[in-house]
Amino acid sequence: MDDFHSAEETAFVVDEVSSIVKESVEGVIGGNVYQHNRVNQWTSNVVEHCLSQLSKLGKPFKYIVTCIIMQKNGAGLQSASSCFWDNTTDGSCTVRWENKSMYCIISVFGLAI
Amino acid sequence: MEEYHSGEEVSFSADEASNVVKECIEGIIGGVDYSQNKVNQWTANIVEHTLTQLVKQGKPLKYIVNCAVMQKSGAGLHTANSCYWDTTTDGSCTVRWENRTMYCVVSVFAVAIAL
Numbered sequence: 001m002d003d004f005h006s007a008e009e010t011a012f013v014v015d016e017v018s019s020i021v022k023e024s025v026e027g028v029i030g031g032n033v034y035q036h037n038r039v040n041q042w043t044s045n046v047v048e049h050c051l052s053q054l055s056k057l058g059k060p061f062k063y064i065v066t067c068i069i070m071q072k073n074g075a076g077l078q079s080a081s082s083c084f085w086d087n088t089t090d091g092s093c094t095v096r097w098e099n100k101s102m103y104c105i106i107s108v109f110g111l112a113i
Numbered sequence: 114m115e116e117y118h119s120g121e122e123v124s125f126s127a128d129e130a131s132n133v134v135k136e137c138i139e140g141i142i143g144g145v146d147y148s149q150n151k152v153n154q155w156t157a158n159i160v161e162h163t164l165t166q167l168v169k170q171g172k173p174l175k176y177i178v179n180c181a182v183m184q185k186s187g188a189g190l191h192t193a194n195s196c197y198w199d200t201t202t203d204g205s206c207t208v209r210w211e212n213r214t215m216y217c218v219v220s221v222f223a224v225a226i227a228l
Contacts, residue, residue: 036189043193051195062203064222066194068181073188076149079181080156082164090175109177111198111224 010060012091012110017054021095021106024049034071034102043067046106054108064109071102085111125174125204125223130167134208134219137163147184147214156180159219167221177222184215198224 028045032038047065054063070077083092089112097104141158145151160178167176183190196205202225210217 034189039189039191043191044195047193047195051197055197062196062198062224064177064194064196064198064205064224066179066192066220068190068192070183070191071189073186075186075188076147076152076184077181077190078152078156078183079179080160081177081179082157082160083175083177084164084168085175085177092177107179109222111175113227 010089010112012059012061012089012093012112014091014093016057017093017108017110018095020053021050021093021108022097024053025095025097025104025106029069029099029102029104031099033100034069039069043069046104050106050108054110059110060113061110062113064111066107068105069102070104072098072100077103079105081107081109083109124202125172125225127204127206129170130206130221130223131208133166134163134206134221135210137166138208138210138217138219142182142212142215142217144212146212147182152182156182159217163219163221167223172223173226174223175226177224179220179222181218182215183217185211185213190216192218192220194220194222196222 046067050065092109094107159180163178205222207220
């Protein structure tokens with residue numbers, strides 16, 4: 001019984017993480033238009049906010065959160081990640097968000113301690 | 114003696130990783146122009162090749178390699194990352210590269226395996 005419970009509490013749950021990320025992005029850049037002089041602050045706030053919400057989950061994980069914000073201008077952007085880890089315990093989740101003036105891509109990687 | 118040597122091999126070296134990444138990028142998109150139908154393949158090759166080279170170093174680390182390739186067209190791009198880990202053993206390194214038609218940003222994150 002104990003093992004079953006601890007397995008649930010210590011797995012990387014993609015849905016949970018995904019909703020934390022979506023709330024963070026909406027909260028930080030929700031209704032805003034791309035602005036060159038503020039984007040620095042936005043990316044920092046998004047990653048810090050996500051990270052603090054994730055650490056509050058209290059799971060035995062190390063986290064890496066990355067955020068890319070790109071102005072909508074017709075340019076092409078491609079992003080890829082490759083990971084060398086333990087497939088049974090580690091996981092990742094990527095959220096793509098956009099509004100009228102910008103795209104935002106956030107990736108969260110969780111590695112079991 | 115053995116313990117002293119394995120202490121040196123265990124930590125993440127950002128400089129070494131940075132060189133590995135630069136060689137991989139040059140090898141894959143070195144003299145090429147941005148092409149929408151090939152970019153998918155390029156980012157996949159860059160991350161796989163970088164990862165393979167890093168794993169060959171044989172250090173007890175888990176790796177995450179992230180690569181973004183963007184066409185040069187005047188758009189603004191900003192990236193940030195934040196990590197919740199053990200600052201004594203884990204590390205990261207980011208390499209920014211560009212040519213006439215595109216930008217490439219590769220980040221490597223290395224997390225120590227708790228033994």
